[in-house]
Amino acid sequence: MDLRSRSEESLQVVSVHDSRIDAAVAIEFKEAMRGATNNTNDTVVLDLSEVQFIDSSGLGAIVAAMKQMGQSRKLALAGLTPTVEKVFRLTRMDSVFPVFPTLDRAISELKT
C-alpha cells in the first residue's frame, strides 16, 4: 500500500498511490494510515484521486482510520472517482466525512 504524506497549509495531505482499496489491502491501508497520521494534530486530507475502486472492506478501513485519529481531529476526503463516490453515497458515509471534489478545493476550504 503506497501512501505518501506531506504538509500543506496547516493540513496534512495523504495521497493513496494505488488503484484499489479492497479486502486484500484493507488492514494494510489502516496500518499505513496510522503511520502517516500519528505524528501530527493537523486535519488530514485523504487524496483518493488515483483510487478507482473501493469495496466495503476498504470503506471500513477508512472509517477505522478516522476513528483511530480520535475525536478532536478531522479526516476529509478529496478526489473521489465515480465508483468510490458511489460507495460513499449509497452507504451515506458521504455525510460522515467532509468530501471535496478535488484536492485543491479541500486545501483551499480547510486551510486555516
Add this chain to the structure above:
Amino acid sequence: MTRTTFLPAFHVSVTNGQMAVRDALKQLLDGLKPLALDVEEAGTVELVMAEALNNIVEHAYSKGDTVGQIRITCEHGRDGLRMTVMDTGRAMPEGQTPVGKAADIDVDLCDMPEGGFGWFLIKDLAKDVTYQRHNTENQLNLRLAVAVG
C-alpha cells in the same frame, strides 16, 4: 433501439486465496469488455461481485481452506447480466442471505460501523438475489440491470 445481440454466456473460475477476488473480478470485467459498459455500469458490476466474492473468501471458506473453487457464470440477456456464483464452502447461516439493511451511521464516532455494508450494497444494487444450498455447494444468483436491451 432494441438490442438484438447478446454476449455469449461465459464462465470464470478461481481457486480460493488472498488474490482470488481480484483475479475473478479482472477475468469477469475482461469478459464483459465487448459490452463497452460505461463507468457507472462497470462500477456496479465490480462492486456487487466484489462483495459477493469477499463473502465467500471470508465466510464460506476461511483460513486453512485453501483448495476451494469459486465459479461464476455470466449470462447476458434483455434484462441485464445474470450472475451465478458457486462455491463449496460453508452454507449461509440459517440457509439464507443476510437481510442487508443499511448500517446505522447516526451514532458517535467511536460507534461508527466499520463493516456490515457488503450485503446492503449487494441488495441495493442487484436484483433477484437468491441463494440455494445444493448438497455441498452454495449457489448465489443475482441480476445486474446493466447492458439491458
